[in-house]
Amino acid sequence: MKTINITKVLIFMSAMTLYQTGCTQKADHKMEYNKLTSFEEYVILNKGTERPYSGEFVNHKADGTYTCKRCDAPLYKSNDKFDSNCGWPSFDDEIDGAVKRVPDADGRRTEIVCANCGGHLGHVFEGEGFTPKSTRHCVNSVSLNFVPQDKTAKTETAKAIFAGGCFWGVEYFMEKQPGVKSVVSGYTGGKTKDPTYEEVCSGTSGHIEAVEIEYDPAKTTYEELAKLFFEIHDPTQVNRQGPDIGEQYRSEVFYLNEEQKAIAEKLIAQLESKGYKIATKVTEATTFYPAENYHQDYYERKGSLPYCHGYTKRF
Ligand SMILES: [Zn+2]
Numbered sequence: 586m587k588t589i590n591i592t593k594v595l596i597f598m599s600a601m602t603l604y605q606t607g608c609t610q611k612a613d614h615k616m617e618y619n620k621l622t623s624f625e626e627y628v629i630l631n632k633g634t635e636r637p638y639s640g641e642f643v644n645h646k647a648d649g650t651y652t653c654k655r656c657d658a659p660l661y662k663s664n665d666k667f668d669s670n671c672g673w674p675s676f677d678d679e680i681d682g683a684v685k686r687v688p689d690a691d692g693r694r695t696e697i698v699c700a701n702c703g704g705h706l707g708h709v710f711e712g713e714g715f716t717p718k719s720t721r722h723c724v725n726s727v728s729l730n731f732v733p734q735d736k737t738a739k740t741e742t743a744k745a746i747f748a749g750g751c752f753w754g755v756e757y758f759m760e761k762q763p764g765v766k767s768v769v770s771g772y773t774g775g776k777t778k779d780p781t782y783e784e785v786c787s788g789t790s791g792h793i794e795a796v797e798i799e800y801d802p803a804k805t806t807y808e809e810l811a812k813l814f815f816e817i818h819d820p821t822q823v824n825r826q827g828p829d830i831g832e833q834y835r836s837e838v839f840y841l842n843e844e845q846k847a848i849a850e851k852l853i854a855q856l857e858s859k860g861y862k863i864a865t866k867v868t869e870a871t872t873f874y875p876a877e878n879y880h881q882d883y884y885e886r887k888g889s890l891p892y893c894h895g896y897t898k899r900f
Pocket of ligand 1: 653657658699700701703
């Protein structure tokens with residue numbers, strides 16, 4: 586009898602603790618959250634869905650950051666927004682750590698919620714191929730607020746453009762570099778507008794295969810990326826890279842500012858002082874044209890490894 590009583594007391598005490606903790610947390614958080622209208626509550630708290638094409642951000646194109654309607658946490662950047670024609674704002678990426686994925690109650694879809702407050706945002710879909718990242722966050726406008734660019738702290742990203750033979754291989758290695766946010770395979774350096782792969786291969790467009798890298802300067806530098814560029818392809822080969830032969834496979838750095846130019850020239854001088862006969866050209870960047878979707882993330886999608894690129898330490 587005594588044992589049972591003690592157990593009962595313990596259970597009661599733990600229940601009280603849980604109840605109290607739960608209550609306190611709820612009360613604390615509630616203080617911080619923005620007041621919602623009943624429709625906002627319907628979507629954000631009760632996981633409702635606004636009607637397609639009805640939200641204020643469906644065709645919204647301004648530069649800035651989309652934040653959580655309930656707790657103001659930054660969720661998405663306008664750079665990652667794209668037109669999906671699905672009737673809701675669509676993003677192919679989220680701000681790191683801002684969005685949590687949970688299995689939807691329907692057992693099929695993946696629900697997305699604000700990682701900070703748990704507010705319902707919408708659903709995420711993979712593999713549809715709308716953009717190179719092939720990810721679509723389908724978000725209710727009503728779950729979001731928008732903060733224009735000039736009012737947000739300057740979001741620092743920088744770009745770099747390198748050509749080192751078949752872009753599949755350069756993209757593959759660059760994407761694995763810490764601090765790199767995205768790598769797009771494409772064409773640049775030529776004269777024609779919107780070149781196709783066939784035109785570039787035929788050599789008539791003057792464009793060459795290249796990658797455009799977007800990176801976070803707080804986590805990596807142009808010099809680190811440029812060094813890696815010289816180490817994942819063979820910069821001594823002239824108008825070819827391994828089995829890929831032709832001017833469109835030449836080694837070239839397309840600089841976007843004088844600092845990048847100076848770094849590229851410095852690294853080439855370092856390699857030449859080590860005895861390498863460097864073929865890499867250093868050229869001012871012109872328009873970069875993203876390649877057709879089937880060229881993006883080629884090795885990732887194939888699950889195979891580059892045939893003409895590999896890492897060789899040269900610095
Ligand atoms: Zn939130």
